[in-house]
Structure formats: structure tokens, C-alpha cells
């Protein structure tokens with residue numbers, strides 16, 4: 265698109281959901297369609313995360329949670345996994361450098377211990393720096409699995425019971441939520457999955473209890489702010505009943 269075609273962004277669909285979650289899927293197919301290696305798709309997907317996160321901040325969303333690497337994604341080739349880790353490192357270094365300007369706070373959901381040490385350190389620094397700011401927050405799910413998250417929470421509670429610090433009958437849904445990576449963060453209002461797949465793939469299993477879902481065939485690197493606006497407009501047309509009438 266030439267500079268003469270550049271249009272001002274369409275006004276945001278209102279109201280803006282407080283928390284949107286997106287499965288960043290379709291990078292591989294995006295690359296394949298162009299005869300490029302899958303890693304080129306991950307690079308394009310990472311750039312697109314920057315664009316969409318900025319857009320979410322600008323329209324006044326509070327939280328954007330993205331699924332970037334699942335507990336199952338280790339099944340991929342060592343080459344692909346290391347390319348993804350390299351892109352994450354690049355993204356975090358840039359995010360750290362620009363956080364003061366961009367005001368995009370970052371938090372991580374997942375077991376980071378399995379990531380390269382350098383990435384763990386960067387994630388810790390990014391999170392620390394984020395705490396100095398308020399406002400829009402992006403949560404990046406890395407080595408994240410919804411079942412893994414729930415099992416860890418169950419273990420943590422069992423350990424407290426074994427230590428005599430808690431009793432099983434005292435556990436509530438709110439108390440359990442506080443043991444998850446997402447503690448303190450409202451459940452996602454809207455979960456978007458691009459790339460045509462109609463499944464959750466182990467994303468936010470607990471938190472998705474009353475989320476609205478939006479699926480689109482658009483591949484993640486091609487997913488634009490317009491696509492997000494469409495999803496939000498669709499979301500705004502729905503009636504959320506939470507079990508009521």
C-alpha cells in the first residue's frame with residue numbers, strides 16, 4: 265500500500281471489551297503460501313503482535329492476552345523452536361527499550377523455567393519494568409497450557425493443605441483463580457482464534473468459562489486492526505447471559 269492510500273484507522277467499535285485473548289495461529293501457513301520457511305511466518309506474526317497490541321492500547325482495552333507458545337509446541341523441530349525463542353528475545357529487548365515510550369506493560373503466563381535462561385532473565389526484567397507503569401497490559405503465554413496451569417494450581421493448594429495452612433473445604437472458585445497465572449486479571453471477555461481452526465488448543469481453559477468466541481480464516485500475520493474491529497463489533501452484538509435469562 266502506497267502512502268497515498270493510507271487511511272485513518274476506523275473508529276473503534278464501542279464499547280471496547282476489557283480483556284481480549286488471541287491465539288496467534290497461522291504463521292506457518294502464511295509463510296507456506298508465500299514459499300517462505302515457517303520461521304518467516306513467525307517473524308511476520310511477531311511484528312503483527314506489536315501492531316495489534318498498540319492498537320488495543322489505543323482503543324482503551326485493559327488487557328490483551330496472546331497465546332505465543334504452548335506446552336505442546338515443543339513437539340516442533342529444534343530449528344523452529346529456536347527461531348521462535350530468538351524472535352521472543354528480539355521482541356523483549358525492543359519492548360524493554362521502548363516501554364517508557366510505548367506504555368505496553370508485559371506479563372507472562374506459563375512455566376518459564378523451560379525457556380532458555382537468557383529469555384527467562386529478559387522476561388523477569390520486562391515484568392519488573394512493567395510494574396513501574398500503569399495502564400494497558402499485554403499477557404504473553406509462553407510454554408503455557410491450560411491444563412498445566414490448573415494442575416499447578418491444584419498442587420499449590422494441596423501443598424498448603426499438607427502444610428496445615430489451608431483446608432480443602434475452604435477452597436472457592438475465586439480462591440482457585442488466585443492460584444492461576446492470571447491471578448488478579450479479569451477473565452477474557454472475547455477469545456479470538458484466527459487461521460480457521462475451531463478449537464482452544466489448551467488455551468485459558470479455566471478463564472474461558474464465559475468468554476465469547478470469534479473465529480476467522482484470516483491467518484495471524486494478516487490479521488489487521490480492522491479484523492479486530494469486526495470481532496469487537498460482533499462481540500458487542502451478542503447477549504451475554506452468564507446463565508441468567
Ligand code: IPE
Pocket residue numbers: 288289290291292293294332333334337348459
Ligand atoms: C502459531 O502459528 C505460532 C505457534 C504455534 C508458535 P503456527 O506455527 O501454528 O502456524 P500454522 O498453524 O502451522 O499455520
Ligand code: IPE
Pocket residue numbers: 287288289290331332333334337461463465
Ligand atoms: C496453538 O496453536 C498454540 C499457539 C498459537 C501458541 P497450534 O498451532 O499449536 O495449535 P494446534 O496444533 O493447531 O491445535
Ligand code: MG
Pocket residue numbers: 289290291
Ligand atoms: Mg498452528
